[in-house]
C-alpha cells in the first residue's frame with residue numbers, strides 16, 4: 001500500500017459519508033421542507049409590506065381627516081360671514097363675488113379630501129383583508145412546516161447509526177494518512193466534492209482533460225503524488 005492508496009481508501013470512506021448526507025438532503029420530506037420554507041419567507045415579506053402600507057395609509061388617513069375637518073370649519077365660518085355680508089348694505093357686489101369664490105374653492109377642496117378619505121378607507125379594508133389572508137395561509141404552512149421538519153429529524157435520527165459508522169470508518173483511515181498529503185487533499189476538497197480523480201483512457205476522470213504520457217506513467221508507477229495540471233485533483237491509478 002502506498003501513501004496514495006491510503007488516501008484513496010480514506011476518500012472512498014468520505015464519499016460514503018457524503019452519500020448518506022446527500023440522501024438525507026434529497027428525500028421528499030426535505031424537498032417539501034425547502035418549498036415550505038421559501039413559501040413562509042415569501043409570506044413573511046408580504047405581511048411586512050402590507051403592515052408598512054397599512055401604517056402609512058393609516059397615517060395619511062389621519063392627516064386627511066384633520067385637513068377635511070379644518071376645511072369644513074373654515075367653510076362654516078365663511079358661510080356665516082357671508083350671511084352677515086348679505087345683510088350689510090355697504091357690502092359691494094365684488095366683495096360678495098369674492099366671498100362666494102372663496103367658499104366654492106373650499107367646497108372643491110372638501111370634495112377632493114373626502115374622495116381621498118374614501119379611497120384610503122377602501123385601500124385599508126383591502127390591505128387588512130389581504131393581511132388576514134396572508135396570516136392564515138402562513139399559519140397553515142407553519143403547521144405543515146413543523147410536521148415536515150419533525151419527519152426530517154426522524155429521517156436523520158434513523159440514519160444516524162449508519163452515518164456514525166461511516167464517519168468512524170473514515171476517521172480510522174484518516175489517522176493513517178500522511179499529514180502533508182491530508183492537508184493537500186482537504187484543500188482540494190474545498191473546491192471539489194470528489195478531490196481524487198482516476199486516470200481513464202489517459203484522461204482525468206474529474207475534468208476529462210487528456211493527460212500527458214509522462215503524467216500517466218508517473219501515476220501508474222504509484223510513486224509520489226500527482227495532481228491534474230488542469231483541475232488540480234489528485235490523480236489515482238485504480239487497478
Ligand SMILES: [Zn+2]
Nearest residue numbers: 204207228231
Ligand atoms: Zn483534472
